[in-house]
Amino acid sequence: MLASEKTVAGVSAELSEGGDALVIRVTGNFDFNMHREFQRAYQNLSPSPKHYCIDLSETLHLDSAALGMLLLLRDHCLGDGDDPEQCRVELMNANEHVGRILTVSNFDKIFTIR
Amino acid sequence: MVDRFRVLVIEDDGGESALLWQLLDDCAEARELRPLRVSLVADMAAALAGYGALRPELVVFGPMATPRASAGDLEQLRSRAGLEPVPILFVLSGGEPMTSACLRIGCDDILLKPYNRNLVQLKLAALQRFCDFNRRLLAQRDRIRRHHADLLQEQAGARHIFHKMGHESCLDQTEAIRYHLSPGAVLNGDVLTAAYGPGGKLMLLLGDFTGHGLAAAVGAVPLTAIFYSMVSKGFSLGHILRELNAKLHSVLPAAMFCCAAMFELDPHKGHIRLFNGGMPSACLRRRDGNLRLLESRHLPLGVLDPAAVEDAIVHIPVEQGDRLFLCSDGIHEARSPRGELFGERRLLEALSAERPAGELFDHILAAVGRFSAHQHDDLSLVEVALDNAAPWRGAGWALDGEQSPKAVRIGDWSINFTLGPEELRDADPLPLLHSVLAQVPGAGSFQDPLTIVLGELFRNALEHGLLQLDSALKGTDWGFSEYYRQLHRGRRALREGWIRIALRCRDRGGRGLLEVVVEDSGRGLPERIHSGNAYSGRGLPLLRAICRKVQIQPGSSRVRAVLNWGGARRVRRKAGAGGR
Numbered sequence: 001m002l003a004s005e006k007t008v009a010g011v012s013a014e015l016s017e018g019g020d021a022l023v024i025r026v027t028g029n030f031d032f033n034m035h036r037e038f039q040r041a042y043q044n045l046s047p048s049p050k051h052y053c054i055d056l057s058e059t060l061h062l063d064s065a066a067l068g069m070l071l072l073l074r075d076h077c078l079g080d081g082d083d084p085e086q087c088r089v090e091l092m093n094a095n096e097h098v099g100r101i102l103t104v105s106n107f108d109k110i111f112t113i114r
Numbered sequence: 115m116v117d118r119f120r121v122l123v124i125e126d127d128g129g130e131s132a133l134l135w136q137l138l139d140d141c142a143e144a145r146e147l148r149p150l151r152v153s154l155v156a157d158m159a160a161a162l163a164g165y166g167a168l169r170p171e172l173v174v175f176g177p178m179a180t181p182r183a184s185a186g187d188l189e190q191l192r193s194r195a196g197l198e199p200v201p202i203l204f205v206l207s208g209g210e211p212m213t214s215a216c217l218r219i220g221c222d223d224i225l226l227k228p229y230n231r232n233l234v235q236l237k238l239a240a241l242q243r244f245c246d247f248n249r250r251l252l253a254q255r256d257r258i259r260r261h262h263a264d265l266l267q268e269q270a271g272a273r274h275i276f277h278k279m280g281h282e283s284c285l286d287q288t289e290a291i292r293y294h295l296s297p298g299a300v301l302n303g304d305v306l307t308a309a310y311g312p313g314g315k316l317m318l319l320l321g322d323f324t325g326h327g328l329a330a331a332v333g334a335v336p337l338t339a340i341f342y343s344m345v346s347k348g349f350s351l352g353h354i355l356r357e358l359n360a361k362l363h364s365v366l367p368a369a370m371f372c373c374a375a376m377f378e379l380d381p382h383k384g385h386i387r388l389f390n391g392g393m394p395s396a397c398l399r400r401r402d403g404n405l406r407l408l409e410s411r412h413l414p415l416g417v418l419d420p421a422a423v424e425d426a427i428v429h430i431p432v433e434q435g436d437r438l439f440l441c442s443d444g445i446h447e448a449r450s451p452r453g454e455l456f457g458e459r460r461l462l463e464a465l466s467a468e469r470p471a472g473e474l475f476d477h478i479l480a481a482v483g484r485f486s487a488h489q490h491d492d493l494s495l496v497e498v499a500l501d502n503a504a505p506w507r508g509a510g511w512a513l514d515g516e517q518s519p520k521a522v523r524i525g526d527w528s529i530n531f532t533l534g535p536e537e538l539r540d541a542d543p544l545p546l547l548h549s550v551l552a553q554v555p556g557a558g559s560f561q562d563p564l565t566i567v568l569g570e571l572f573r574n575a576l577e578h579g580l581l582q583l584d585s586a587l588k589g590t591d592w593g594f595s596e597y598y599r600q601l602h603r604g605r606r607a608l609r610e611g612w613i614r615i616a617l618r619c620r621d622r623g624g625r626g627l628l629e630v631v632v633e634d635s636g637r638g639l640p641e642r643i644h645s646g647n648a649y650s651g652r653g654l655p656l657l658r659a660i661c662r663k664v665q666i667q668p669g670s671s672r673v674r675a676v677l678n679w680g681g682a683r684r685v686r687r688k689a690g691a692g693g694r
Contacts, residue, residue, distance in 0.1 A: 032325070064324040068369030071417060075368045105373070105392040106413045 009034070013041035015049065022049040027058040030098075032065035042073060050088070052077060057093035062101050074110065090114055118151040119242055122168055125176025126156040134176055134205070141235040147242050158187050165194040171245045173202045177227055180204045185219045199248060201241055269301055272331050276300040279335075282342045283308045284316075290503035291318070292475045293496040296444065303330030304442055304494045305372075307338055309345040312548060313565030314505045317345045317354070319376040320440045320496055321415070322393065324369065333372055333416075336361050347545045348565060351378040351387050355415070355423040362416030371416040375440045381504035382566060382656050384432045385594075389423060391415055394443050394458070397465055399474070401435025405466055429598040431591070436500040437471060439478075444493030448486040456485050471499075527554065528618040535608045538576060544568060547615070554619075560628065560677065563660045567675050570653050571632035572613065577601055579636030579671050580611045611635045627662075628677040638671040 009028025016022070024041045026034065042052065052073060056062070074089050092114040094102060102113060121138060125131035135152045142150050153168050155161045157179070173191060175183050188202055201222040216224060223241075225234060285291055285308050295306060303323030310316055319341055323330040340361055344354045355376060362372055373392030380386070390396055392414035395407040412426035441461070448456040464481040467474065475497045482493060529550060533543055547568060551561070577583045581604040587593040616631040657664045657675060665674040 064322070064371075064373065065369070067414075068324050068371065071371070072369045104394065104410045106410055109413060110418065 011037040011041050015045070019045075019047060020049050021051040021053065023053045023055055025055040025058060026066075028060055030056075030059045030062040030066040030069075032063070035065065035069055038069050039072070042076060048077075052089045054089070054091045055093055056091060056095070056098055059094065059098050062098045064105075067101075067105055067107060070107070070111065088112060116148055119148040119172070119245070120168060120170045121150050121152045121172045121174060122161060122165075122170035123152055123154050123174045123176060124157065124161050124179045125154065125174075127176065127178045130176045130178055134174065137229055137231070137234060138174075138238065141231060141238050144231075145235045145239050147239055158183075158190075162190060162194065165191070170200060172241055173200060174225070175202070175204050175221070177205045177207050180206060183219060183221075188220050198252065201244070203237075268328065272328060273300055276331065276334065279338050280307075282338075284310055284505075288503060288505070290499040291496065292498075293494070294475075294479055295494050296492045298492065299494060300331045300334065301327055302444070302492045303333070303372075304444075304492075305334040305337060306494065306496065307341045309342055310505045311345045311378075311565075312348045312561050313569060314381055314562060316379040316381070316498075316503050316505070317341075317351070317376070318379075318440075318496070318498065319374055320393065320442065320494060321372045321374040322442045322494075323372045329370070333362065333366055333370065336365060337372065344545075348548045349545045350542050351376065351389065351427060352424050353542050353545075355389055356421060359415045359421040359423065360419050363419040366416045371414040373410075373414040373443075377438070379432070379498070379500060379503055383653075385429060386432055386438070386500060387427050387429050387598075388438075389427050391423075391426065394441055394446055396441075397439040397462075398430065399437045399439065399465060400433060401471075403466055403468065405462060406430075424602050427598075429595055431588070431594055432500045434501050435471065437474070438498045438500055439465060440496040440498075442492075442494040445478075445482055445495065448482050448493060449489070450485050451487050451489070456482055460485065525554070525621050526619060528616065530617075531615040533613045533615075535610055535612070538580070538611065538613060539605055539608050543572065543613075543615070547617075563677060564628065564630075567630055567657060567660055567677060568615070568632075570657055571630060571673055571675060572615065574653060574673065575613045575632050575634035575636070575671070576605070578639070579634035580608070580613070581605070582636065626678065630675045630677070631672065633672045636671050638669045639666060 011024060011026055011034055013022060013024045022042060022045065024038070026038070030038075042049075054070070054073075070089070070091070077089055090112045091102065091107075094113070099113070102108060102111075107113070119142070123131055123134050123138075125134065131154045135154065138152060139150055142148070153164065153170070155164060161173075183204070191202060192200070203223050203225055204216055204221040205225045205227060206216070207227045223237065225237070283306075285293060285306070291308060293306060295304060296302060299305075303325060305321045305323070306319070308316065308318040319337075321334070321337060323333045337358055340358055341354065344357060349357075358372075358374075366372075371392075375388070375390045375393040375396050377386050377388040377396075388396060388408055389412065390408055390410045391412035392410050395409040398406040398408060400406070408428060408430075411428070412421070412423060415421070445461055446455065446457055450456075460481070461478070464478045465474065467477055469477055475495070478495060529547075531543065531547065533541070537543065544565070548561075548565070551564070578585070581601065583597060583600055583604070585597075587597045587600075612635045614631075614633045616629075616633075618629040618631075620627045620629075654664070654666075660677065661675045662678050663674075663676040
């Protein structure tokens with residue numbers, strides 16, 4: 001069937017060796033259907049990572065529900081660190097379309113975008 | 115009490131039917147299945163007659179009845195069962211070969227005589243599991259159906275409420291505004307509000323809440339309430355946005371927010387102030403077809419508190435023939451049957467099409483509709499003819515036709531206000547004055563002109579008296595924005611100074627005088643007030659059009675304006691059309 005031609009949508013996460021950085025990669029359309037998987041990727045990690053990288057290189061589209069999920073991650077990240085400077089959420093490798101959605105929403109003001 | 119497994123046996127031979135009954139009962143007991151309730155009928159006619167009352171979960175044709183059963187009989191039985199798939203078994207005597215007739219007639223399974231108890235037990239157990247599974251499935255389907263019906267009813271209720279809330283808007287009162295909201299706009303999270311503030315300023319907001327359904331719709335309730343309440347009290351764009359942002363931030367869950375484009379049109383001064391937080395670029399189309407995109411410069415409302423909305427507001431002078439287009443991302447995300455997105459490029463093409471100005475709106479909608487083959491409509495589009503959106507037509511206010519011409523007693527009174535640097539830095543004194551005046555009987559009849567006069571005099575005292583800004587800057591597009599940047603910066607840096615506002619009213623039996631005096635602690639107006647400073651722009655002609663008298667003294671920081679009512683209290687429209 002066509003399944004082999006399309007990348008399978010999903011979320012994968014990889015923790016750095018020291019456990020202080022988490023890379024979350026979102027493949028396909030980053031929308032409301034991803035919310036369980038996305039939250040599962042960063043919740044219940046002990047100790048909590050200090051640094052979150054969202055790898056958007058395989059993300060085709062991103063909607064406002066996804067922006068909301070990023071805000072939840074940000075709250076999660078700010079919530080358990082005493083020092084807001086200590087915690088960082090980075091969005092990286094966004095394609096042009098996804099990058100535009102992030103700038104239209106001015107999310108570059110609250111997230112580091114690389 | 116256990117629900118018995120209902121079995122209908124069709125057999126006219128008494129011995130055979132008794133044997134079957136006993137066999138099935140024994141098998142159910144041996145396997146500890148649901149106990150049976152077996153009903154015996156002699157023929158098809160009796161079976162069909164009793165079907166509704168018996169509601170069997172399994173039908174068995176006995177050995178004598180089986181050869182007489184036809185495909186039509188089975189069809190009738192199945193149609194009585196409706197959606198429920200009730201298995202039908204045939205009993206074949208051992209000697210008989212299993213003919214293809216059974217298959218052709220279409221029974222679901224067969225029992226062979228002489229009966230093999232073990233086989234019958236297995237079959238009965240499998241059939242019960244099948245029926246139980248099916249029963250649970252149907253129960254779930256019914257529950258989902260009920261929930262869905264409830265949901266539709268709740269949504270209808272929500273639509274009704276939002277429809278009523280929209281009645282406060284001025285959207286349908288002016289030809290200058292055209293709008294399209296998808297039928298499901300409320301439940302898509304789209305919201306559109308518009309109202310005239312005191313003095314004739316038009317405020318309009320197009321918002322888009324995250325998500326779908328009721329959750330997206332409820333956010334519109336506080337937004338709408340705050341919008342209409344603050345606009346009618348004369349609050350400024352920045353104030354309303356800050357209030358909306360703070361409220362949405364406190365009530366919405368963290369993952370929810372509202373993208374919004376909102377603008378304020380001052381028809382007297384001929385400019386708009388526009389805020390865009392997370393919406394697709396608004397588009398200003400000039401008369402010559404040139405487009406200016408006003409992109410998002412702020413986070414959506416409700417994401418962060420506090421918000422720095424003032425820095426994101428752009429100021430644009432309005433020219434004749436200007437049209438402003440706002441839209442939700444439904445246009446950009448409309449898909450063609452092949453899955454392509456409509457996108458900004460196609461939207462800009464549609465916007466710059468060479469068409470009579472009045473046809474653009476329909477042209478854009480038609481272009482999106484053709485592209486997406488009219489598949490789904492969840493887009494919102496608003497067009498405002500900026501040079502025609504003032505609330506008055508000709509010589510009178512268009513929106514207060516109800517106003518009674520008969521004189522109202524207003525009384526003799528006076529009010530004095532002094533605002534210090536703290537208040538001047540970010541407070542908005544006009545709504546405060548309005549709330550005081552709202553208590554004065556009859557004040558409503560001169561609210562609009564008074565708002566304009568107070569607004570003009572207050573801004574003059576602030577911008578030119580205290581902050582010493584130069585209106586000549588406003589001559590170019592760049593300077594226009596720069597002027598407002600300087601105003602915003604200067605205001606935030608205010609450490610000293612004051613503005614005093616005095617209102618005095620004298621009632622002369624239905625005709626009266628209202629005196630407005632505004633003074634500030636600045637150095638006073640320069641000598642040459644008519645050539646490029648202070649009241650150089652539209653301010654003075656506008657004041658002169660509304661007031662019976664305007665007194666400005668060069669070298670003094672005191673301005674006195676006198677309004678009368680009971681006679682002419684209308685804004686002469688020409689005043690607004692002068693050079694800026």
